[in-house]
Amino acid sequence: MKQYQIFVTGKQGIFDPAGKTAQNALDNLGYEGVADLKIGKFIQLSCDDSVSPEKVKEMCEKLLANPIIEDFRIEQTGA
Amino acid sequence: MKQYQIFVTGKQGIFDPAGKTAQNALDNLGYEGVADLKIGKFIQLSCDDSVSPEKVKEMCEKLLANPIIEDFRIEQTGA
Structure with missing residues (x-):
């Protein structure tokens, strides 16, 4: 069984409403010093050894990603 | 400026509808061999050095996470 981790992030310059909302909320809760917050997807995939x-x-x-607005990075974590 | 990466994942046994839907969609697209697919959040945080x-x-x-149904892991990636 192979294990992959996939990190999906918004491309540079694409507005991230969820991240911005969370950043504002942290500010409202009194957490200071947060300069930027981006929320992407963290996908964990388990598959047969046949999947390259x-x-x-x-x-x-x-x-799994939208290549127009998102970048992704794949890491194999287990064989 | 400090950089943190936060990985938010569903706790064991918590149903992940988005992950299940993506898994079914991969199956429908003809991708065989996917045994499990979970979708969590990947948060990138930039903050002042004062933020511990x-x-x-x-x-x-x-x-940023819901501790009732989610686990999270924090990694500091840059100082």
Whole structure:
């Protein structure tokens, strides 16, 4: 069984409403010093040994991320 | 400026509808061999040097994660 971790983040310059809202909320709660907060996706994938990293990249491009507004990074964590 | 990465994941046994939907969609697209897919949050935090890891943990407990159904892990990536 292979394990992959996928990090999906908004591209530079794309507005992140969830992150901005959380940042404002932290400010309202009295937490000072937060300069920037971005919220992306953290995907954990378990799959058969037959699934190659290239296949996972394809899954990201087609479904798990939106390549127009998001970047993604894939890490294999277990074989 | 300090940089933190926060990984928010559903606790064991908590149903993850987004993950299940993505897993089914991959199956429908013809990607075989995906045994499990979980979707969590990947938060990138930039803050002043005055913000300690303990403070970030507190932010997670109070706002960024829901400790009832989610676990979180904090990594400091830059000083």
